[in-house]
Amino acid sequence: MTTIAQISDLHFGRHVPAMAQAVLAELRAAAPALVAVCGDLTQTASDAEFRAVRAFLDELPAPAVVVPGNHDLPGWRVWTRFARPWRSWRRHLGTDPDGLVTWSGDGVTAVGVTTARRWGPHHDWSRGRLDARQIAAVAAAFDGAPGGDLRVLVAHHPFLLTAAGRARGLVGRSGPALRHLRGRADLLLGGHVHLAYSGLVDGLVVAQSGTAFSDRLKGEPNSFNLIEATGDRLTVTARRWSGDRFESGRHNAYIRDNHRWRTIA
Numbered sequence: 001m002t003t004i005a006q007i008s009d010l011h012f013g014r015h016v017p018a019m020a021q022a023v024l025a026e027l028r029a030a031a032p033a034l035v036a037v038c039g040d041l042t043q044t045a046s047d048a049e050f051r052a053v054r055a056f057l058d059e060l061p062a063p064a065v066v067v068p069g070n071h072d073l074p075g076w077r078v079w080t081r082f083a084r085p086w087r088s089w090r091r092h093l094g095t096d097p098d099g100l101v102t103w104s105g106d107g108v109t110a111v112g113v114t115t116a117r118r119w120g121p122h123h124d125w126s127r128g129r130l131d132a133r134q135i136a137a138v139a140a141a142f143d144g145a146p147g148g149d150l151r152v153l154v155a156h157h158p159f160l161l162t163a164a165g166r167a168r169g170l171v172g173r174s175g176p177a178l179r180h181l182r183g184r185a186d187l188l189l190g191g192h193v194h195l196a197y198s199g200l201v202d203g204l205v206v207a208q209s210g211t212a213f214s215d216r217l218k219g220e221p222n223s224f225n226l227i228e229a230t231g232d233r234l235t236v237t238a239r240r241w242s243g244d245r246f247e248s249g250r251h252n253a254y255i256r257d258n259h260r261w262r263t264i265a
């Protein structure tokens with residue numbers, strides 16, 4: 001069995017320090033092969049927040065695939081947002097949001113992709129999207145993975161919404177992305193809506209985790225996901241904050257046949 005931990009929307013600057021420590025303790029106990037960090041690591045993309053992020057990531061007990069969210073761009077510092085949007089990210093976290101982040105091991109190939117954008121052709125710049133170059137690069141990365149690997153895409157904006165999060169919008173170009181990922185990828189991880197759920201889209205499993213330890217709640221408690229994969233099966237379990245600790249909530253189980261998934265009753 002391989003365990004992947006999924007945490008999202010840390011929002012350092014609006015984080016609850018004791019809960020952040022509780023998440024670290026949970027992750028140490030779960031001993032995942034990989035931690036997927038699905039964006040919005042900061043609240044305002046300040047240097048102080050990025051320093052706190054760096055310290056937190058250094059405490060993780062496993063390798064991490066980390067992608068940015070819309071909050072990791074300089075919000076209203078307009079010149080910086082357009083001219084050097086990822087300067088602080090690069091300085092503190094050392095990765096390039098314009099490229100992919102990849103990790104493989106323990107039967108997992110994970111690819112992280114940036115969906116946050118400096119601007120959008122609509123009033124809501126918190127929305128994200130993929131472009132054709134990114135979709136092709138992700139598809140190529142999965143094509144190069146061992147056939148039996150669990151192929152995991154780590155992003156910030158969602159490929160699946162529930163009624164509670166409908167107003168936030170799907171990741172832009174989700175349709176073309178899904179056409180390329182269908183039968184190629186297995187699991188799409190995201191955040192952004194601060195709600196925990198999982199389900200199927202086009203034969204792919206989508207898992208969304210809530211905000212792990214910030215006070216920016218959207219109607220449900222803080223949460224993170226533990227994903228356990230064994231052969232062609234996987235389960236997604238939300239661990240939710242109950243007031244003084246994390247407890248297991250919903251548990252969804254899936255089985256695949258040639259990278260196409262269905263639920264197990």
Ligand SMILES: [Fe+2]
Pocket residue numbers: 009011040069071192193194
């Ligand atoms: Fe967020």
Ligand SMILES: [Fe+2]
Pocket residue numbers: 040069070071126156191192193
């Ligand atoms: Fe977000």
